[in-house]
Amino acid sequence: MGVTLSGDAIISDMMSLGLHLNEAKAYKALVTLGQSTARSVADLSGVPRSKVYDVLYSLESRGLVRKVLGSDPTEFRAYPPKEAVPLLLEKIQQSGNVVLTALENIENERDLESREYVYTVEGVDQIKMEMRGIITGAEKEVFIATLDPKILSAVRPTLADAKKRGIEIKLVTSRAFIEEWPEFAHYASMMDVGDLSPPGLAEQLSKVVQDDSILDKWNPTQMGIIIADNRDSCGMFGSHPDQAKPWALVVRVPLIAILQRQVISAVLTQVLKFLDGNGFDKP
Numbered sequence: 343m344g345v346t347l348s349g350d351a352i353i354s355d356m357m358s359l360g361l362h363l364n365e366a367k368a369y370k371a372l373v374t375l376g377q378s379t380a381r382s383v384a385d386l387s388g389v390p391r392s393k394v395y396d397v398l399y400s401l402e403s404r405g406l407v408r409k410v411l412g413s414d415p416t417e418f419r420a421y422p423p424k425e426a427v428p429l430l431l432e433k434i435q436q437s438g439n440v441v442l443t444a445l446e447n448i449e450n451e452r453d454l455e456s457r458e459y460v461y462t463v464e465g466v467d468q469i470k471m472e473m474r475g476i477i478t479g480a481e482k483e484v485f486i487a488t489l490d491p492k493i494l495s496a497v498r499p500t501l502a503d504a505k506k507r508g509i510e511i512k513l514v515t516s517r518a519f520i521e522e523w524p525e526f527a528h529y530a531s532m533m534d535v536g537d538l539s540p541p542g543l544a545e546q547l548s549k550v551v552q553d554d555s556i557l558d559k560w561n562p563t564q565m566g567i568i569i570a571d572n573r574d575s576c577g578m579f580g581s582h583p584d585q586a587k588p589w590a591l592v593v594r595v596p597l598i599a600i601l602q603r604q605v606i607s608a609v610l611t612q613v614l615k616f617l618d619g620n621g622f623d624k625p
Contacts, residue, residue, distance in 0.1 A: 359430040372420035480570035488566025501529040
């Protein structure tokens with residue numbers, strides 16, 4: 343089935359592609375009318391007649407509309423949406439690349455003292471940005487530990503790009519995850535967390551995982567971590583009753599990242615053991 347949008351939604355989405363309000367209205371009107379005069383475009387679109395010529399010429403300069411030669415009064419025709427929309431997307435991508443380069447140059451000129459080494463973010467979109475940034479910045483290895491497949495679904499394209507760059511990707515998770523999500527084997531070598539966690543550390547954390555004061559507030563199956571080159575990490579944690587949004591701890595200190603790798607692997611081992619004993623409901 344095709345996608346159907348209301349008139350207002352179409353205008354709004356066209357504006358997100360870089361058009362001004364009157365430009366979006368005029369282009370939609372021309373698509374509706376076909377070849378038409380500026381007056382008819384104004385009447386259908388609601389663009390004031392005093393402004394409609396300026397709007398149509400602006401669309402012409404963008405490559406979305408053309409004048410019909412020999413028409414009197416002047417008539418206009420919209421280029422087909424299948425040609426116009428990709429053109430707008432291309433221009434957005436070009437502008438995005440220019441802005442990205444400019445902002446990265448500004449960022450690189452900052453003093454290293456201004457760099458944040460430990461900080462938190464909150465919300466799904468912010469966490470996705472941090473996860474992708476950690477993976478993109480990897481030069482040799484990406485280590486991931488989680489029991490929650492939803493954590494990884496948002497970064498599949500980034501993992502695929504890292505794989506193409508020759509980055510070694512290690513995914514430590516449950517045996518059930520490995521069996522149920524074999525497609526992740528395309529991106530990463532998957533290991534059972536129980537085979538990796540240091541026994542001594544795991545035993546020390548067993549009581550922590552069973553602590554009611556922790557489980558009443560938070561489900562540890564929702565946690566996970568992504569570590570690049572044992573240097574930068576993004577630890578994800580689900581929401582709890584006092585906090586509506588999930589949050590993440592971002593660390594850019596190598597020693598801490600290495601410790602996180604060991605600790606979180608050990609915690610996940612104990613979580614699995616506790617789940618096997620039906621200590622709390624599975625997510």
